[in-house]
Amino acid sequence: MxxxxxxxxxxxxxxxxxxxxxxxxxxxxxxxxxxxxxxxxxxxxxxxxxxxxxxxxxxxxxxxxxxxxxxxxxxxxxxxxxxxxxxxAREVAGSDDYPIRKMPSRVSTLEKVASDVIIMTLQLPANETLKFRAGQYIEFMLRDGKRRSYSLASPPEQDQPLSLHIRHMPGGLFTDQVFSTLKERDILRFEGPMGTFFVREDSDKPMVLLASGTGFAPIKAIVEHLRAQGSQRQMTLYWGGRRPQDLYMDALCREWAMQMPNFKYVPVLSNLLPEDHWAGRTGFVHQAVMADLPDLSGHQVYACGAPIMVDSAKKDFAAQCGLPEEEFYADAFTTEADINK
Structure with missing residues (x-):
């Protein structure tokens, strides 16, 4: 029926x-x-x-x-x-501009950038391209019909290969494979692009980019996309982790801050040890935003990472900082463990 x-x-x-x-x-x-x-x-x-x-x-x-x-x-x-x-429901303009496709890809590189993070690049077949919006994700199609989702860390302007940031979840069906048996030139099938987390380019409001852990991946795509487009929108990236090694592309963010007058970078760490010798910001990353920007009524926020961070930011930014609900865009990185809770 x-x-x-x-x-x-x-x-x-x-x-x-x-x-x-x-x-x-x-x-x-x-x-x-x-x-x-x-x-x-x-x-x-x-x-x-x-x-x-x-x-x-x-x-x-x-x-x-x-x-x-x-x-x-x-x-x-x-x-x-x-x-x-x-x-x-609030409909999302442009979310269906690019068709969702099933495509094969070949693992091009596997670079371990932290003890629990690998940057994987994928090469598409010759003469094939994937059209997507900065911030969207793809789903790997695994055995037994299972799927795993990962945001694209490369901007749409970049020619192949596609880049993904993969955090190891011990016992995870896919990440155990990535960190143990997967090797360059292996074939992976995926479907995409997916998701309505992407930069809204019809606004000139200043942007707060809020990331925890590998939630940095789609934020990276957004920053590099806007840079490629010559955008002058003000962007402030707050990237949260537990210890310095969690900010696995910290040097790149600092480089952006030096090269882009409209970009500011604020790293925030929450579980430091004395040997880290950290002189920067500490605490919960969304609270650092609230301390710096108590009035968010004229901003857009793009938040990506752990569900607890995304949920807390959405609630607190609206209740305490005046952020309009429709200007909070988010992608919570849910794991299989999150789903089964």
Whole structure:
């Protein structure tokens, strides 16, 4: 059975099968609903059901608390309609400009830049290119139909190869392979580009770029893309880690700060040891933003990294710094462990 979904306030309509999620149907129809993880962990696809009802597939309670669900709030990546629906969602212009493709790739290089981070580059087949927006991600298609998502760290202007920053998650299906048996020239298949986390280029508002860990990867793509476009927008990067080695491309960020008058870099560390001899900022990275910029009402924020950092920033920036909800763009890096909580 096929149901009709109407999106407000745009009035756009699309068809959804009775065993299909709202997000999957919207993507198939070219309707740009916001999304990130697609598995009920990050809450990027959250919206409201105005008319009709849905049943949710398994998801994290943190992403959709019971009190919100009782008010009609829904995670569209997990919501299956029980009939025709009217939903409320903010559509993302340009999210479907580039078609999602399945492509083979060859591992070009594997560079270990920290004890738990490898930068992997992928070479596409001859005469093939991947068109994407700075900030988007790809999904590796693994055995048994499983998938793993990684943000593109290279800007769309860069010719091949594509660059990805991969953190080792001990016991992880894919990262154990990357850190042990994967080698140069191996073939990997992926699908992409995906996600609605990308720079909005129709604004000239100053940007706060907020990253933790390998959440730096899509932020790097955004900075390098804007630089290639000759953008003069003000950018301030706050990159958080536990200890200095977590800021595995610190030298590059400092180079940007020296070369780009409109770019500022603020590294922040939270779990220092005496032998680190750190003279910089300490504490939680989103709190460093709040200390420097108590009024965010005229800014855009792009946040990427651990879900707890993204969630805290979204809540605190709105409540305490006046950031408009629609100017907070995020990609929470959910792991298999996050999904199964």
């Amino acid at each position: 096929t149901f009709q979904i109407t999106v407000q306030p745009s009035g756009h309509q699309f068809a959804c099968e009775d065993d299909e999620t709202i997000l999957a149907a919207a993507m198939r129809a070219g309707i740009g609903l916001p999304y990130g993880c697609k598995n009920g962990a990050c809450s990027s696809c959250k919206g409201k059901v105005l008319e009709g009802s849905v049943v949710h597939k398994p998801h994290q309670e943190r992403a959709l608390p019971a009190d919100e669900a009782a008010k009609g709030v829904s995670l569209f990546c997990c919501a299956v309609p029980q009939g025709d629906l009217v939903i409320e």
